Amino acid sequence: MSVTAPGDLGFEGRVVLVTGGASGLGRQYSEDLARAGAHVMVNALAGDADRRHEAESFVDALNREGHTVALAFGDVGIEQEAVCTVTRTVETFGRVDALVNNAGVGVTGALQDVTTDQLRTSLEVNLLGTAWTMQAALEHMRTQGHGRIVNTGSGVGAFGAPGAFPYIAAKAAVFGMTLSAAADNADVDICINTVSPIAYSAMGTGFTRIDPALDEDRLHARHISPVVMYLAHERCSMTGQALHAAGGRVARIFTAMTGGYSSEALTATDVAEHLEQIRDASTYFALANSREQYDHIPRTPRSIS
Incomplete structure (x- = not known):
C-alpha cells in the first residue's frame, strides 16, 4: 500500500536497503520509502533486548500498515555482517534497487588525544561499512544494469571542525569514495551520490549551542528524507555529487x-x-x-x- 503524496516520486515494487534504518534519520527514510511503495530492508544493530524489540516493533508496525518491510540485524562495521545484510535483502526480495548507507557512529576527540581503537571504530563503521555494503550491492546492481546508492557524508567532513578527528576523517573519505565509485560505475545506469544532512538525532545534537536561534522543528529528519528519496529514485540521473540537506534547504557541496x-x-x-x-x-x-x-x-x- 503506497501513500505517496500526489505527484511525488513513487517506489512501487522497488527494493531499498537502509542501513541503520530503525532509528534516527534512517527510521524516517525507512518509513517514507515504505509508504512510497518500496520494499524496504531495514538494517539495525542487534544490540540488547530492548534495542532488538524496538527495531522489531518498528518493522511490525509498518507491515501492519500494509507495507512490505523486513528486518536484517547486523553490524556494517564487520565485513561479513555488512555483506550479509545485502545478501539477505536479495534473498528476501529478489534484488536490490537502491542502497541507503545511513549507519554511522560518532567518535570524537582531537588527533593528539584519540586512540588507535577509536580511529579504527570510526573508519570501520563510517567508511569501510559503507564500502563493504556498496561493493556487495554493486555486484547485483551491475548484473541488473541499474541501481542507486546514497552514502552519508557530513558537513564537518566537508568543512572541518575541532574535536572530532576520527569522525571527520572517515566522513571526509566518504566524499572521495563516492566520487571514485561513481566514476567506476558510470558505464551502467548506476548513480552513486552523497547526502550531507543536518538534523536532530542521537548523533546530531548540540545545535542550539551552535546557533540558539535554530528552530528544532526545522531540523527534523523529515526535512532530509525527500533528498535521500530523490537520490535513491530511478529519476535521479546525476552521479558523484554531494547534496547538503537541512531544514528544507538543499544545496550542492563541491570541491573547487x-x-x-x-x-x-x-x-x-x-x-x-x-x-x-x-x-x-x-x-x-x-x-x-x-x-x-x-x-x-x-x-x-x-x-x-
Missing part, C-alpha cells in the same frame, strides 16, 4: 579550485607574495573530475620552426 596565480619561474617568494590572489575565491572552477585539473596548467607556447 581558484583561478590562482602562475609564473613560468615560480619561487617560494612568489607564493608568499601572491597568496591573496592564490586564495581569492571570486573566480573558481568546480571540476567535474580530476582530469580537468590538467586543463588549468599553464602551457608553454611551442616555437614554430
